[in-house]
Amino acid sequence: MNRQQLVEQIKAKRSFLCVGLDTDITKLPMHLQKQPGALFAFNKAIIDATKDYCVSYKINTAFYEALGLKGWEAMEQTVDYIPATHFTIADAKRGDIGNTSTQYAKAFFETLKFDAVTVAPYMGEDSIRPFMEYDNKFVIVLGLTSNKGARDFELQKMGDSFLYEKVISTVAMWGTPANLMFVVGATQTSELANIRNMIPDHFLLVPGVGAQGGSLQEVSTVGMNKDCGLLVNASRAIIYASAGEDFAEAAGNVAKDYQQEMSGYLRF
Ligand SMILES: O=C(O)c1cc(=O)[nH]c(=O)n1[C@@H]1O[C@H](COP(=O)(O)O)[C@@H](O)[C@H]1O
Numbered sequence: 001m002n003r004q005q006l007v008e009q010i011k012a013k014r015s016f017l018c019v020g021l022d023t024d025i026t027k028l029p030m031h032l033q034k035q036p037g038a039l040f041a042f043n044k045a046i047i048d049a050t051k052d053y054c055v056s057y058k059i060n061t062a063f064y065e066a067l068g069l070k071g072w073e074a075m076e077q078t079v080d081y082i083p084a085t086h087f088t089i090a091d092a093k094r095g096d097i098g099n100t101s102t103q104y105a106k107a108f109f110e111t112l113k114f115d116a117v118t119v120a121p122y123m124g125e126d127s128i129r130p131f132m133e134y135d136n137k138f139v140i141v142l143g144l145t146s147n148k149g150a151r152d153f154e155l156q157k158m159g160d161s162f163l164y165e166k167v168i169s170t171v172a173m174w175g176t177p178a179n180l181m182f183v184v185g186a187t188q189t190s191e192l193a194n195i196r197n198m199i200p201d202h203f204l205l206v207p208g209v210g211a212q213g214g215s216l217q218e219v220s221t222v223g224m225n226k227d228c229g230l231l232v233n234a235s236r237a238i239i240y241a242s243a244g245e246d247f248a249e250a251a252g253n254v255a256k257d258y259q260q261e262m263s264g265y266l267r268f
Contacts, residue, residue, distance in 0.1 A: 001087050001115045002136045003178050003203070007227045009055040009085060014263040016228050018056035018089065019255060020207070020235025021046065021078060022063050027240055029247050039067070039074035042247075044081055046239055049252030053259035056087040056231050058205075059114075079112050087231070089140065089205070090114040098126040105130045109137050116140050118183060118205070121167050125174055132175050138203075139180055143168045143195065146185025146208035164191075168198055177201040184223070186214025186232065192222040196229075203229050209258075210237025216258065220265035228266060234258065 010016050021043055025033070032038045047057065059078060064071035082088050094104040094117065101119075108117040109131075116138035119128055131139035144154050144164040154164040168182055177199075184195055186208030195204070204223055208214035209232055216232060223230050238258075242250035 001084075003227075006055065006087050006203070009087070010228045010266075011268060013053070013055055013259070014266055015053055015055055015259040016230045016232055016262055016266075017054040017255060017258045018058050018087075018205070018231045018233040019046070019050050019054045019238050019251075020058045020060060020091075020233045021239065022060040022235040023074075023239065024063055025067060027243070029243055029245060031245055037074070039064070039071065040077045040081075042239075043074070043078045045248035046251050047078075047082060049248040050238065050255040051083060051086065053252070053255040054086070056089060056233075057082050058089040058091050058207075058233050058235070060091040060235070076112060079114060087116065088114045089231075090117045093118050093120050093142065095119045095121065095123050095127040097123070098130055101127050102130040105134065109134050116181065118142065121171055128171065128174060132179050134179075137179065139175065140205050141167070141171050141180065141182055143182035143184050143204075144188045144191055145183060146187045146212055146214065150185065150188065162191075165194070165198065168195060172199050172202065177203065181205055181231075183207065185212075186216070186219050187212055189215065189218040189222055192219065196223055196225065200225055201227075201229070203227075203231060205231045205233060207233040207235070210234035216261055217265070220262070224265065224267060226267070228268075232258075232262070 064075040090108040108114045118140045181203040184204045186206050209216050238254045241254045
């Protein structure tokens with residue numbers, strides 16, 4: 001999917017919601033837990049219930065990798081099941097020497113047909129470049145993360161600027177808004193205006209609303225650009241809205257609430 005197609009989806013759905021499929025096998029409803037193929041069955045029901053209210057799905061690979069082969073298969077089935085109209089993100093936080101990043105890019109863009117993959121920038125340009133060599137695919141680089149540990153490095157000063165500012169301004173020169181996005185945590189709204197100023201055109205993937213307490217209203221007010229420019233992710237708040245047999249319906253209701261709130265913030 002390219003940037004324009006993503007923007008069209010946002011306009012059509014009046015939503016910039018990304019549903020996070022952080023599917024933890026131990027948190028599945030009891031009636032599913034013992035069933036073979038439970039992980040995919042859960043994801044399928046969640047996708048069916050939420051797809052009208054979101055434009056994107058983010059699969060956090062950790063939850064699948066933790067289960068070995070079975071988990072990897074469930075991830076493959078899930079990404080194949082997501083409708084082509086939805087922007088798919090492998091939240092894998094990869095990045096290594098160029099030779100190895102090339103294989104990570106193949107894994108997520110060719111073998112698994114994701115539209116985007118999250119990458120940690122610590123190893124620099126040659127660790128990110130291989131992800132940029134694909135048309136209509138995106139690398140989503142960690143900019144300023146939502147967790148407490150963001151203070152340990154990202155919010156440390158390097159001369160006059162924070163390390164995260166150096167990362168964003170440098171990485172932005174390696175790609176374009178057509179193949180590069182940045183992660184900015186919803187808990188970091190005090191820095192969001194500054195980030196939007198530095199990169200007015202890039203999409204931001206914003207996790208941290210819902211379970212981590214970030215404010216959708218603040219993120220939308222400060223972070224939106226003329227094309228929306230935001231994908232706001234919620235995982236646990238949606239997929240575990242109910243632990244009962246009505247889990248999918250409950251997830252759909254929460255996703256719908258987010259969509260309705262988002263519709264009010266969109267400027268087109
Ligand atoms: O890259 C991410 O998606 C990410 C970056 C970040 O700074 N904070 C963050 O929470 N995430 C991911 O976003 C999701 C948030 O999940 P919930 O807190 O359950 O909505 C998880 O998959 C996290 O790994």
